Amino acid sequence: MRYHSTRNDADFVNSAGAVLEGLAPDGGLYMPEEVPAFDWKKCLKGDTLSMATAILSALLPDIPNLPELVRRAYTGKFETDDLTPTVPVGNFTVLELFRGPTSAFKDVALSMLPQLLTAARDVCGQEKEILILTATSGDTGKAALEGFRDVPGIRICVFYPDGGVSKVQRAQMVTQEGGNVTVCAVRGNFDDAQTGVKNIFAACRGRELKYSLSSANSINIGRLAPQVTYYFKAYRDLLDAGKIRLGDEVNFSVPTGNFGDILAGYLAKLLGLPVGMLLCASNANKVLTDFIHTGTYDRRRPLHKTDSPSMDILVSSNLERLLYLLSGCDTALVAELMSRLNSQGVYSVPNELKEAIDALFWADYAGDEATYETIRQVWDQHHYLCDPHTAVAWKVAERYVNQTGDTRPMVVLSTASPYKFPAAVLSAIGGELDGDEFDQMERLEAVSGVPVPRNLATLRGKPERHTGVIGKDEMLPFVLGL
């Protein structure tokens, strides 16, 4: 299968090349030339790991040995063998994506990516060691560290803003074990760290280095493809529970930031899964809500700091892939829209594209106030504890059902453990906030009776291994010295 950039269809790579390169040379994202034929009914018959294998084999046919790679990526690393359990809560079904090694939904993709990258390197005959560089505002860094730790032939270096991540997130990163990991704080904010990483990539282009540089962020098709699996898994659970019959459509509500998670849902639909509406749920940074309502994407607005920080984002990279798919793979159009976004901060899509979006997606947002209310209400009514990101998706699902009367089953994607945001969750359900985040976790456990995930509970006593702090101008020499 041939992959090309969303911005030009002249040059091709195979799926291994797309995984290895991450971003296309023209700045576009790699997409398959066409959606492969797929036996979705057969796929639903296996367990989660065989579903993952079938889906990855369809999307990344040039990666050999996938059953073994999938086994290595996931076996024994998640709290449950089915990786992403579903829980009926009120009229909805919650899909828990946070049962991985760092209690973040990004574990699903970042457990698999290192395996895909290593295999892709072999296929492409690249011999150098790979150095993964990542700037993180919290969750991605830890999930990437855990995914890449001790993977042969790969090193990983994570930069986070000094003082800019939560106490728990910092503890998760600075205690990271593994012989191939480096973690370093940068004096500055997340943008400084991210710009620093981009500058390193630019400075190293064309230079003879001991490593080949790569990144773990969600523009890599190797991060997106593994996420398709849990849509199939949720569907299967609904079948097994007798809530649907094979072929019935199911709606999904997705707390959205970079548009990777929800795009995986659309890919599941393209592979045949009976997906109904995809609900794009945002927080106060509602660029996507406005876009889906009006057809105009406008990033010219201030970024709000919210209590669902993983969705505090103004440019959702993976939306580019949706524009590509819905425009009938019109790479010239996508290139033009992206160049307008770059130069003017705004673009509008043609009417036909807007109509195609309307048929598939519904969007709304919830601010912090509504988010807190929802956490409390879900707790009071159903005794289910959800994190702020999940609460945003829940609220939007509720509004959708109220406004449309749609009776198809609704799956709400849950992207973080409530224990990753203990202060927000505690105050929403009326708990005391004194002490640090670790105290708050314990209090939340006492109030709710829901156990703290092991990886978080054991953090407090772990030795700190990575305590360095550098200025943003020191990042390049730091990396060159690795």
Ligand SMILES: *Cc1c(COP(=O)(O)O)cnc(C)c1O
């Ligand atoms: C990354 C993240 C999201 C957003 O997912 P996208 O794929 O970027 O849309 C939502 N919730 C949490 C907790 C996340 O970490």
